[in-house]
Amino acid sequence: xxxxxxxxxxxxxxxxxxxxxxxxxxxxxxxxxxxxxxxxxxxxxxxxxxxxxxxxxxxxxxxxxxxxxxxxxxxxxxxxxxxxxxxxxxxxxxxxxxxxxxxxxxxxxxxxxxxxxxxxxxxxxxxxxxxxxxxxxxxxxxxxxxxxxxxxxxxxxxxxxxxxxxxxxxxxxxxxxxxxxxxxxxxxxxxxxxxxxxxxxxxxxxxxxxxxxxxxxxxxxxxxxxxxxxxxxxxxxxxxxxxxxxxxxxxxxxxxxxxxxxxxxxxxxx
Numbered sequence: 462x463x464x465x466x467x468x469x470x471x472x473x474x475x476x477x478x479x480x481x482x483x484x485x486x487x488x489x490x491x492x493x494x495x496x497x498x499x500x501x502x503x504x505x506x507x508x509x510x511x512x513x514x515x516x517x518x519x520x521x522x523x524x525x526x527x528x529x530x531x532x533x534x535x536x537x538x539x540x541x542x543x544x545x546x547x548x549x550x551x552x553x554x555x556x557x558x559x560x561x562x563x564x565x566x567x568x569x570x571x572x573x574x575x576x577x578x579x580x581x582x583x584x585x586x587x588x589x590x591x592x593x594x595x596x597x598x599x600x601x602x603x604x605x606x607x608x609x610x611x612x613x614x615x616x617x618x619x620x621x622x623x624x625x626x627x628x629x630x631x632x633x634x635x636x637x638x639x640x641x642x643x644x645x646x647x648x649x650x651x652x653x654x655x656x657x658x659x660x661x662x663x664x665x666x667x668x669x670x671x672x673x674x675x676x677x678x679x680x681x682x683x684x685x686x687x688x689x690x691x692x693x694x695x696x697x698x699x700x701x702x703x704x705x706x707x708x709x710x711x712x713x714x715x716x717x718x719x720x721x722x723x724x725x726x727x728x729x730x731x
Contacts, residue, residue: 531588
């Protein structure tokens with residue numbers, strides 16, 4: 462990431478004085494990124510290509526004030542962290558969320574990051590939709606770790622780990638991963654598959670999510686949920702493409718002006 466792109470990124474997420482590549486700064490960046498840049502799949506839903514090159518990521522997520530899915534989110538974050546002097550490694554995971562316990566393994570279709578610090582190895586992930594990590598996890602298995610939102614933990618699984626979140630009173634599996642390094646070309650393959658394969662759920666519906674300090678917002682199709690931390694969940698159904706677009710802009714802080722055909726695509730949900 463160039464110096465100018467780094468400056469624009471830090472301004473976008475509202476972080477100043479990010480000069481020292483230490484754990485407190487990493488925590489500030491991750492929390493600010495998660496609450497500012499929403500998870501969303503509007504490009505594949507409207508049949509646009511998802512670019513993973515640095516210029517494309519900056520143009521869309523930073524200057525364009527859009528969001529993106531895991532590859533975009535975590536590659537953008539990685540570029541900023543590398544430019545600040547952090548030591549990062551790209552990892553990949555097999556999604557388990559929402560699947561039966563005995564379901565076959567999924568492909569490595571999710572991205573997260575390893576960050577090596579003087580305090581030890583840590584993990585960050587600003588791209589897992591409605592349960593995006595708003596904190597930084599130490600690589601310490603079987604230990605519940607607090608984040609600005611739910612507690613998370615890493616459970617040993619073979620040569621890797623299962624990322625789990627405490628949802629209500631139950632530890633729920635999000636994904637399974639190991640520490641094998643992944644290259645950009647690995648992410649490009651999964652990125653293309655998810656953006657083009659007819660079975661990809663990112664083509665048939667919209668998934669948008671963003672945390673605020675005391676809640677999480679999630680939009681799945683026309684259904685909007687507001688999950689209050691330690692409290693109830695409010696749900697309502699949006700009634701028109703225009704209402705969905707308004708929620709995208711006002712609740713999820715997305716600039717949809719570059720998607721003139723969005724409401725036409727949203728009509729498929731009704």
